[in-house]
Amino acid sequence: MIPVADFDASSVVSDNSQGLQVSLQPGLESAVITLTGHDRPGVTAAFFRVLSAHNVQLLDVEQSQFRGHLSLAAFVGLDPAREERLREGLVDTLRGHGQRVSLEMYSQEQHSSPRSTHVAVVMGDPVTAADVSAIGQTLANYGANIDRIRGIADYPVTGLEIMITIANYEPGGGHSLRKALAEMTHELGVDIAIERAGLLRRSKRLVMFDCDSTLITGEVIEMLAAHAGKEAEVAEVTERAMRGEIDFEESLRERVATLKGLDASVIDAVADDLELTPGARTTIRTLKKMGYRTAVVSGGFIQVLQDLAEDLELDYVRANTLEIVDGKLTGRVIGEVVDRARKASLLREFAEDSGLQMYQTVAVGDGANDIDMLSAAGLGIAFNAKPALREVADTSVNYPFLDEVLHILGIPREEIDESDLEHGTFRRVPLEFVGADYSAE
Incomplete structure (x- = not known):
């Protein structure tokens, strides 16, 4: 949510701000x-x-x-x-x-079509006429006009892209409309993402994911704790940390202490059991084909995630490091802890390394420890997130499919499928098997 006044498209529009200048x-x-x-x-x-x-x-x-x-x-x-x-x-x-x-x-009093100021993406299973009617009425209530609608996805959810013009829009405006649409998501049962239209939307080039419950379906530390018989205890501390009730670093050290004495071989066992979130492979693969840089930053552990990051060919991976002595976990982490503030600083570091500005970045996460990185990113996406994160995110995804991120970025399913067909990676898994096989996508 980087201020974008310096990059506002309205500053380069001709005197005919209502639309196309013609001669x-x-x-x-x-x-x-x-x-x-x-x-x-x-x-x-x-x-x-x-x-x-x-x-x-x-x-x-x-x-x-x-x-x-x-x-x-x-x-x-x-x-x-x-x-x-x-x-x-x-x-x-x-x-x-x-x-x-x-x-x-076409009389002189008439005006040509306005340039859309914003784009909204609506995703759901299903999306109904009643949903679009309610969204359209809300837009009208805030003086926004629908310019165009196109289908953007038919799998794993239905997706519509709606081009919108907000009357007399000024940079930094539209917050009340965004809030009103966000409040409709749970009422309607669809996801609604809205952002500025134009070059800013197309300029994104770095996408950074949280790991646990975002890029993968589980919580790594809880999987490790299960081997120590401390799963319930650790899960309770994890939940409090994700809700923002306790400091993340304090909670991390408290949870890791329960792992003391575990054989280091449990790391490989847990790494083998990791399950990608449905659509994760499709999302990473598509982003990389399009020239995006991709990253995962985790409050989990590098020893568990390294092989997964290499398999996905991520450009950057950062996580905490478990201390191991004589083949046993000591119950401590070493080095700088990847906490809430560190995630945001790593996003800035990766952007600088990639030669990008912060408005060109996207961050995706689910917990309170992702607040800083979503706030720092040009676009912050809360993925099946806790309330504390949804309140600060630009938009939220509430279906369990990571490839919704692609559609928020304006990438149609048709183009994803065409590319996968060309490269021999196309595969549509029946959605009733999402829990088992769709994560391989």
């Missing part, structure tokens, strides 16, 4: 032409052939195809004396292609 050729007036119908080869060519015959100037064009249905719109400059002949030409030509056409002159 009509002499004698032309602006108009909007729309075409709809079933998609088929040759439609677009025929459309522009008619425009060409009437010396139409193109100012803006948008075409989309949705499940076989074509939508094409053009913002143009045309000679008003040719309006009727152009309209007739379009209707006559495109009727044969099964298309409907409309032409509307």
Whole structure:
């Protein structure tokens, strides 16, 4: 949640802050032409052939195809004396292609489409019309307009990306809307992430994950404690620390003390039992294909995580170090403890090493000891998190799929799947097997 005033896109928008700045050729007036119908080869060519015959100037064009249905719109400059002949030409030509056409002159009082100020991603299983209706009404209540909606995911959850314009937006604004949408997540049972649109969103290049209950499904220290018969005792201290009720370093040393005397071989046993969070492999693999740097920073132990980090080919890994003497755990950690403050400083260190600014970073975590790193990151994502972390995070994920992080970043499922098919890594596991096999994704 780094201040972004220095990078606000509004500072480089032309005087026409309502939208696209255009320059009509002499004698032309602006108009909007729309075409709809079933998609088929040759439609677009025929459309522009008619425009060409009437010396139409193109100012803006948008075409989309949705499940076989074509939508094409053009913002143009045309000679008003040719309006009727152009309209007739379009209707006559495109009727044969099964298309409907409309032409509307664009008065000086009208404005072109605004540039979206924000983007919201809605994810759930399911996402219903009632959900979108409630979200749309909340946006309207705060003076925000929906510009475009597109599907961004169909697995493991349904995802929609909604481009939004907040009226009279100023840098640092939108907090009340963000809070209102966050309050809707539990009421609706969907995840809602909202952030600034534009280059800032696309500039992210480093994603850092907490480990326990984020990148992996369990808590490493509890798994170690199970070998010492201290699992319940350690779990209780862990829960208090995650809620922010006690200092993390104090709780860590208290829990590690219960491991004194354990044979060091338990480290390998626990490492073999680690289970990745559903979607973790897909998420890391996709980020790396796109040139992101990836990191894991853990309040757990480097001896347990090192092999996993190498398997995932993470760029950075930091965790605590268990002291081992004569093949036995001493019940102590050595070196600087990876606590709440240290996680944030490591994020800054990794960003600097990668040649990045902090607004280009993303942090994902679940507990109170992740508060500082999520607050320091350009985008902080609370993953199935405790209330203390959700209160400071930019957005929250409440489904057990780590690849929701990809969709929050604007990466569509279709592109993820296409890449995996190309590289032979595509695999969709039935969601009823999430607890067993999906973590391999």
